[in-house]
Amino acid sequence: MTKKGKVFSNSLLLFSLSAILVLVLIGVIFSILAQSNQVVVYVSHDQDYSEPILLDFQKETGIKIKAVYDTESTKTTGLVNRLIEEKNNPQADVFWNNEVSRTLVLKNKDILEPYCSINAEGIDKKYKDKECYWTGFAARARILLINTDLVSLKDAPKTLEELTDKKWQNKITLANPLFGTTASHMSALFVVLGKEKAETFFKKLKENGLIISESNGRTRDAVASGTIEIGFTDTDDANDAVVDGKAVSVIYPDQGKDQIGTLIIPNSVMLIKGGKNKENAKILIDYLLSPETERKLAFSKAAQMPLHIGVKKPKNVPDVSKIKTMNVTWQEVTEMLPLSQEFLMNLFIS
Amino acid sequence: MFKTIKKNPGKFFGFSILLIGFLLAIVPLFYTLITSYVQSQYFTFFNPKQLRIYWSLFSQSRILLIFGRTMLLGVGTATISILIGGSFAFVFERVQFKFAKILRGLCLVPILIPPYIITISWMQMFGITGYISKLPIYNLFSTMSIMGLCLFPIVFLIVSAGLKRISSRVEESARLVSGKFRTFWKITLPLLMPYLLTASFFVFVLSISEFGVPMLLHQNVFVSEIFYRFGAFFDHEAAISMTLPLLILVLFLIVIQSKILGKKPVQTINSNFTQKKIKPSKKAEFSIYFFILLILSFSFLIPIASLFYLVNWAGFTYAIRTSLTAIWNSLWISIGGASLLTFFGFFAAYFLSSISGIKKRVLDILIMIPIIIPSSVVGISLIRTWNNPSTSWIYGSILILILVYLTRFLPYAIKLQESNFTQLTKNLEESAHLTGTSFFKIIKKILIPLLFPGIIATWAISFILIIRELGASILVYPPGFETLPIRIFNLVHYNAPESIAALCLLLIVIVLIPLAFIYILYKNQTRKK
Numbered sequence: 001m002t003k004k005g006k007v008f009s010n011s012l013l014l015f016s017l018s019a020i021l022v023l024v025l026i027g028v029i030f031s032i033l034a035q036s037n038q039v040v041v042y043v044s045h046d047q048d049y050s051e052p053i054l055l056d057f058q059k060e061t062g063i064k065i066k067a068v069y070d071t072e073s074t075k076t077t078g079l080v081n082r083l084i085e086e087k088n089n090p091q092a093d094v095f096w097n098n099e100v101s102r103t104l105v106l107k108n109k110d111i112l113e114p115y116c117s118i119n120a121e122g123i124d125k126k127y128k129d130k131e132c133y134w135t136g137f138a139a140r141a142r143i144l145l146i147n148t149d150l151v152s153l154k155d156a157p158k159t160l161e162e163l164t165d166k167k168w169q170n171k172i173t174l175a176n177p178l179f180g181t182t183a184s185h186m187s188a189l190f191v192v193l194g195k196e197k198a199e200t201f202f203k204k205l206k207e208n209g210l211i212i213s214e215s216n217g218r219t220r221d222a223v224a225s226g227t228i229e230i231g232f233t234d235t236d237d238a239n240d241a242v243v244d245g246k247a248v249s250v251i252y253p254d255q256g257k258d259q260i261g262t263l264i265i266p267n268s269v270m271l272i273k274g275g276k277n278k279e280n281a282k283i284l285i286d287y288l289l290s291p292e293t294e295r296k297l298a299f300s301k302a303a304q305m306p307l308h309i310g311v312k313k314p315k316n317v318p319d320v321s322k323i324k325t326m327n328v329t330w331q332e333v334t335e336m337l338p339l340s341q342e343f344l345m346n347l348f349i350s
Numbered sequence: 351m352f353k354t355i356k357k358n359p360g361k362f363f364g365f366s367i368l369l370i371g372f373l374l375a376i377v378p379l380f381y382t383l384i385t386s387y388v389q390s391q392y393f394t395f396f397n398p399k400q401l402r403i404y405w406s407l408f409s410q411s412r413i414l415l416i417f418g419r420t421m422l423l424g425v426g427t428a429t430i431s432i433l434i435g436g437s438f439a440f441v442f443e444r445v446q447f448k449f450a451k452i453l454r455g456l457c458l459v460p461i462l463i464p465p466y467i468i469t470i471s472w473m474q475m476f477g478i479t480g481y482i483s484k485l486p487i488y489n490l491f492s493t494m495s496i497m498g499l500c501l502f503p504i505v506f507l508i509v510s511a512g513l514k515r516i517s518s519r520v521e522e523s524a525r526l527v528s529g530k531f532r533t534f535w536k537i538t539l540p541l542l543m544p545y546l547l548t549a550s551f552f553v554f555v556l557s558i559s560e561f562g563v564p565m566l567l568h569q570n571v572f573v574s575e576i577f578y579r580f581g582a583f584f585d586h587e588a589a590i591s592m593t594l595p596l597l598i599l600v601l602f603l604i605v606i607q608s609k610i611l612g613k614k615p616v617q618t619i620n621s622n623f624t625q626k627k628i629k630p631s632k633k634a635e636f637s638i639y640f641f642i643l644l645i646l647s648f649s650f651l652i653p654i655a656s657l658f659y660l661v662n663w664a665g666f667t668y669a670i671r672t673s674l675t676a677i678w679n680s681l682w683i684s685i686g687g688a689s690l691l692t693f694f695g696f697f698a699a700y701f702l703s704s705i706s707g708i709k710k711r712v713l714d715i716l717i718m719i720p721i722i723i724p725s726s727v728v729g730i731s732l733i734r735t736w737n738n739p740s741t742s743w744i745y746g747s748i749l750i751l752i753l754v755y756l757t758r759f760l761p762y763a764i765k766l767q768e769s770n771f772t773q774l775t776k777n778l779e780e781s782a783h784l785t786g787t788s789f790f791k792i793i794k795k796i797l798i799p800l801l802f803p804g805i806i807a808t809w810a811i812s813f814i815l816i817i818r819e820l821g822a823s824i825l826v827y828p829p830g831f832e833t834l835p836i837r838i839f840n841l842v843h844y845n846a847p848e849s850i851a852a853l854c855l856l857l858i859v860i861v862l863i864p865l866a867f868i869y870i871l872y873k874n875q876t877r878k879k
Binding site: 040048067070080085091173212221222227228346349 | 412478479480481484565566568570574578580581582583584586672726729730733734737738739742745746824825826827829830832836
């Protein structure tokens, strides 16, 4: 090697080592900062509604919130997968999930640690885990959204079974049944109707021209714009259309005496096993499960139904105890999920 | 090999950079794929029982149908992109017409906009809830058309660079003895073939690994199937294993491409030459404007106009107010990431262009592996590699995002610059080397000036790829460090069209600012020359 070449090689080596040193320093600074008074929370509830609550928590307690947000729509490969992959070296302390069946996936994969919050005491036992692995709060319902310009309330379907009638042909839309609350709803129907009856029901829906949309939000938009008459969606999505003054109405299906009822889906909060800020995590869980948080979520655009009794709520948010709820457990829904998803994937997604 | 490298510090440095890139970007993927192969219930080639399970999975008519649809999407998109991008490159490089500079700039805009944003805009106009009309846009043809209209600038950039480098004397000599069209078929097109092949390859791979557009238009392709295994069934091993058919396909294409490219003659750069451009008739000039504007209208003018139509002031201020941190994060990490990728790509390409034979072919194949791995699998592989107590300082910091960009986009940065190096004669560099000029001076005085357009193009493409990266970032981004695509993605889920429109427009503006800066830099550099 020439002299110049050697000098150059040495400079390069020095440069490379310096670069590595700088990178290490950056990493060390980050890891030191990470040890300060904080709590890392993964949130799959819509950021617009969850972030103000977390900022209030930060303000009131002085504990710094470090959040990772996500949604449960079709594009998400996000937080549940991330928590599964991070199992051996957890980064999160708390997971605020906007539904329950994926929470049980995490429980079954030994990613959660039990924590019985004092604020969980006022919540009905069907909305929480008996071993305290998770606790539900602020619920939504799976409803039918009807465009009232196209369908009169009198003629509107009151049960899901009615949707297989020819008069609703090509007039119903459903979000991708493999994801989010729609997947949980479909799985719950498999549980409550039984496998054979559920399969027949979905085959009839397909024959009746059921239109698959991308998300519950798109379902709401299709109904609100009058493109489609009826859509399966969640109450928070439906509330957007109601608040915006669209010609829509919400139907809680199957409320009759011998009917299957409506699926109620609470948010769920849980402690991550091996999280680095356990004490702060417990304080955050208590905060989220408080009646005050439920009040805030009820008055937000999400219009979520409080699970504590006596929490103030606006008129458009129904009392969860007055809805006939679907008689399923979340364990059953979670166990049924792979089977229902496989069937629906083959039926609706070519 | 090592002895040869040590004799030449440039080669040594290039090799070191390539090795670092390889260790950071490719080894984790290999590790994940191999451990998945070993553990998966679907793949153990030497176990007849497992082989039967594997066969039963991939012989399912449903899977074969999806694979066929994916191939059609790739070929269709590449064809559309080549037809549009190739024609544009030829028109801009060989024909003289007014407003060429402005139109050239506009032709690059489609690549700045994530294809899913264009798709959402078309859906807002003509989808199920279309505010103009309901049209049958949920089909494979629409999918490949949108993808083709979004990706043609890649072909345009690469083929333009190729046309600039073709020695004018060769074309002129040919024109003396034969017509324009014969010169084009017999001289220009064969000389352009390396560029056309490179461009087709990138477009094909980008389209078959695209998730958003097919998903929005209800086209189930192979990447969606992998995504379902991952996102809906939480079966990570199956998702990783199912990348194998795509991987084999792309490796096969790389081998073919490198065989074809290996046979092409190397052309010298005639840097002092200014290409004489054809002056078209008024009618022909009008046809050129019509053709360019027609394509640009469908690729982005109409979708953007629709976004402007939908946006309102409240939506726009809301978008800015709630996304300031994410904008800042995205901007600086994209600038840093693009610079790093260009640096790595430059030296790795330098090394690759200096070797040949089986070593080169093997390295070519290894380097291209990340390109086909779905973003979610890249995310899993990075978590598995870096999320452990000893490297938590990497996983828990922004360094993990830098690794995402290196893993996903280094192949582009290398390949884009390698095509520059292959067209550069080694004589200049060797002469400088013989006179004792240091490698650093050779880079500064010879390589960078000659390859400046290619370096700038690499930086720009890297920047664009990074600023819109979502699939892997969303799996690994450190708490509190949200990037703009993640922010948009979270808002898109539940927001009204006006907010989506506002954020999409915002992203486009953010992409344009540094690119405008780079353009000014490029202009200054060429003026100096």
